[in-house]
Amino acid sequence: MSRAKDTPGVKENLRKFCYSNAMRYITDFHIHSKYSRACSKELVPEKLHEWAQYKGIDILGTGDFTHPLWLKELEEKLVPVEAGFFQLNPKYEIRNPKQSGKFRPVRFMLTAEVASIYSQGGKLRRIHTVLVAPSFEVVKKINKELANLGNLTSDGRPILGLSAKGLAQIAFEADPTCLVIPAHAWTPWFSVFGSKSGFDSLAECYEELTPQIFAIETGLSSDPEMNWRLETLDQIALTSSSDAHSLPNLGREATVFELATPTYTELVQALRSKNIEQLLGTIEFYPEEGKYHYDGHAACKVVLAPSETKRQGGRCPQCGKPLTIGVDYRVDELADRPVGFVPPQAPRSQHIVPLAEIIGDAFGQKKGTKKVEQEYWKLIHAFGNEFSILLDLPLDQIGREAHELVTEGIKRVRAGKLVIRPGYDGIYGVVKVFEDDERNEHRQQTLFSKR
Numbered sequence: 001m002s003r004a005k006d007t008p009g010v011k012e013n014l015r016k017f018c019y020s021n022a023m024r025y026i027t028d029f030h031i032h033s034k035y036s037r038a039c040s041k042e043l044v045p046e047k048l049h050e051w052a053q054y055k056g057i058d059i060l061g062t063g064d065f066t067h068p069l070w071l072k073e074l075e076e077k078l079v080p081v082e083a084g085f086f087q088l089n090p091k092y093e094i095r096n097p098k099q100s101g102k103f104r105p106v107r108f109m110l111t112a113e114v115a116s117i118y119s120q121g122g123k124l125r126r127i128h129t130v131l132v133a134p135s136f137e138v139v140k141k142i143n144k145e146l147a148n149l150g151n152l153t154s155d156g157r158p159i160l161g162l163s164a165k166g167l168a169q170i171a172f173e174a175d176p177t178c179l180v181i182p183a184h185a186w187t188p189w190f191s192v193f194g195s196k197s198g199f200d201s202l203a204e205c206y207e208e209l210t211p212q213i214f215a216i217e218t219g220l221s222s223d224p225e226m227n228w229r230l231e232t233l234d235q236i237a238l239t240s241s242s243d244a245h246s247l248p249n250l251g252r253e254a255t256v257f258e259l260a261t262p263t264y265t266e267l268v269q270a271l272r273s274k275n276i277e278q279l280l281g282t283i284e285f286y287p288e289e290g291k292y293h294y295d296g297h298a299a300c301k302v303v304l305a306p307s308e309t310k311r312q313g314g315r316c317p318q319c320g321k322p323l324t325i326g327v328d329y330r331v332d333e334l335a336d337r338p339v340g341f342v343p344p345q346a347p348r349s350q351h352i353v354p355l356a357e358i359i360g361d362a363f364g365q366k367k368g369t370k371k372v373e374q375e376y377w378k379l380i381h382a383f384g385n386e387f388s389i390l391l392d393l394p395l396d397q398i399g400r401e402a403h404e405l406v407t408e409g410i411k412r413v414r415a416g417k418l419v420i421r422p423g424y425d426g427i428y429g430v431v432k433v434f435e436d437d438e439r440n441e442h443r444q445q446t447l448f449s450k451r
Helices: 011-017 045-055 068-077 137-147 164-174 203-213 264-273 306-311 327-334 355-363 370-382 386-392 395-399 404-415 434-451
Strands: 024-028 060-063 078-080 086-088 107-120 125-133 180-181 214-218 237-239 252-259 279-284 293-297 302-304 346-352 420-421 430-432
Touching: 045 060, 045 086, 045 386, 068 078, 068 137, 078 302, 078 404, 107 164, 137 164, 137 302, 164 180, 164 203, 180 203, 214 302, 237 264, 237 279, 264 279, 293 306, 302 306, 306 327, 346 386, 355 370, 355 386, 355 404, 370 386, 386 404
Parallel strands: 024 060, 060 107, 180 214, 214 237, 279 346
Antiparallel strands: 024 252, 078 086, 086 107, 107 125, 125 180, 252 279, 293 302, 420 430
């Protein structure tokens, strides 16, 4: 399937999305540390700071503030700057020759993800929540309460027998300005709207606290365009974050703000008000690439669009077992608007493919290979950071440094001209910038032109 061009939302908002705007802040709330299960041991403050510069992230969540050892490390290595924001203590900064020096300061916010597993309404619920706090003092209040309910040292993302509402109560009692954001809100197994263990509405989950839940994270398998189909989400700020388990995945999704003064209070107000002059929009992973976008059964390698799932009665046509219902189906199930509906005053949603993936596709190689790495770091050194390359720089300027197929790949990603195989049942989808025959044809043309 090919992907349509991005929906710009409010046209006058587009000029503010460029990386060169001094008041624009790209933010990645949801990441993890070395203390989270299945996460890289390189996820430490100094490396996070370094890679945020490479990526072009201005405000980065710390992740995992519930873990005692990680919290101790954060207190040691971060120093306060603007109210509610922190920066890396300069003595821990990594100076790397791969970086040209064209970067802006990196700020940190205190964030964590908590997994809640509990029963409500006769059904087992599994809800993941991102917490954001304004200070270490508030974090310690939250952790003190959570430590009475489970072992915070076992995992950077603790699993607690606490309801999502109960978790929100603890956060708001610690400080009313805490952000409580339902994480990857549509993932089948672990989210507030998940088909396997979630709810049909925020009100069903949070009850009287619902007005204090004014933002959700769309997750890798959905994007704002999908969420716009639900009228009940019109008053909810849609955020995107990477949920990174390794350094290269930082910023694969992000939320973009325009802040006159970069403070915690102003950022929270931008989310609460949904003012498109402050909450500019999100940078999106293609949702089809998410591992729960379509329906399917991984064991039988069966992947189905929602319409076909309905024709199959929700069962695998190979073995007859129930299919894992994906995000696209679940959104359609709860939606009260057609595909393509755009609410008035919608913030922008811009889809990207990470630079290393574009380069790998251009060369027909995996992103970790030597040739791909060399091209990646050459461009980072030349232009400063990945978001500037993907979002802003003129293609002719990029072309003076990049391989011509890489430049063409960036052009195609900006235009949304891609071939995509959607993910399903825990298997990531595939986004292709070039088909094999296109790449081979280009090589032949290049060889012929050199004769």
